[in-house]
Amino acid sequence: MILGLAVIAGVLAGLFFARWNKETWQPPALRHIWLVVVFFLPQLFAFYLPATQNLFPAPLAAASLVISQLGLLTFCILNWRRAGISILTIGLLLNFVVILANGGWMPISPETVAQLVTPDAALHLEPGKRLGASKDILLAADAIVFPWLADRFAPPDWIPYRFAFSVGDIFIGAGAFILLAFPKQNTAFLQKESTHHANQSNF
Amino acid sequence: MKNLTAHLASAVSKIQKQHVQFVLAALVVLMLVLGAGAPVDGGGIGH
Numbered sequence: 001m002i003l004g005l006a007v008i009a010g011v012l013a014g015l016f017f018a019r020w021n022k023e024t025w026q027p028p029a030l031r032h033i034w035l036v037v038v039f040f041l042p043q044l045f046a047f048y049l050p051a052t053q054n055l056f057p058a059p060l061a062a063a064s065l066v067i068s069q070l071g072l073l074t075f076c077i078l079n080w081r082r083a084g085i086s087i088l089t090i091g092l093l094l095n096f097v098v099i100l101a102n103g104g105w106m107p108i109s110p111e112t113v114a115q116l117v118t119p120d121a122a123l124h125l126e127p128g129k130r131l132g133a134s135k136d137i138l139l140a141a142d143a144i145v146f147p148w149l150a151d152r153f154a155p156p157d158w159i160p161y162r163f164a165f166s167v168g169d170i171f172i173g174a175g176a177f178i179l180l181a182f183p184k185q186n187t188a189f190l191q192k193e194s195t196h197h198a199n200q201s202n203f
Numbered sequence: 204m205k206n207l208t209a210h211l212a213s214a215v216s217k218i219q220k221q222h223v224q225f226v227l228a229a230l231v232v233l234m235l236v237l238g239a240g241a242p243v244d245g246g247g248i249g250h
Contacts, residue, residue: 002244003240006236007229011225024221028228030231036234040238043237072238075235076239092239095240095241099241116243116245117245131243134244136243163243165242166242172236172239172240180228180229180232
């Protein structure tokens, strides 16, 4: 949800800048887009589709997350030099490392959960178990490997929408925003790259 | 009349192509972001 807002903000900013420069908005020039579609599917079924998200046993859901993120990481590396993707890749790598180190799940501590739900709801949560249908697992703070990369940040109390996020999520949101708000930089890079290849083939 | 129809058809096809490109790009980035990120929604905990 919160990362979806980064995408919407990026699209709106991209449209604004395009109109400001009296140009049409160009989509970011990305390669191997099929990797995103194919490797998002395991997560779509394991975490996002209400009809299927509870059908996945925990080990299969964790494996889906790791395999999916590995595929998405491959896509990011192949598009590394596009504006925004490099920042997004750093975020994905940070999330991937902490997820891999904690058994295929994004860890979250009871202290962070207490900032998201009522004390009554927090009492019913068991350590070591997946939180609802999310990618998170509840672990005691001292049991988390790489705690600084875990979901440990929450918005200020005056924001009614409660969520927790990681350092990696900040990079991912920022990368997506830049990718969509300044897509022309990607197109310019691709043209430069094509010219470079054409020049190389002439020699 | 014929010119007007051709012009209109050209404009419509241009707009449609742009719209499709726009939606596809936003959708791909949305999939990438949802797949890469792992924030947890307070409303989804305990369900």
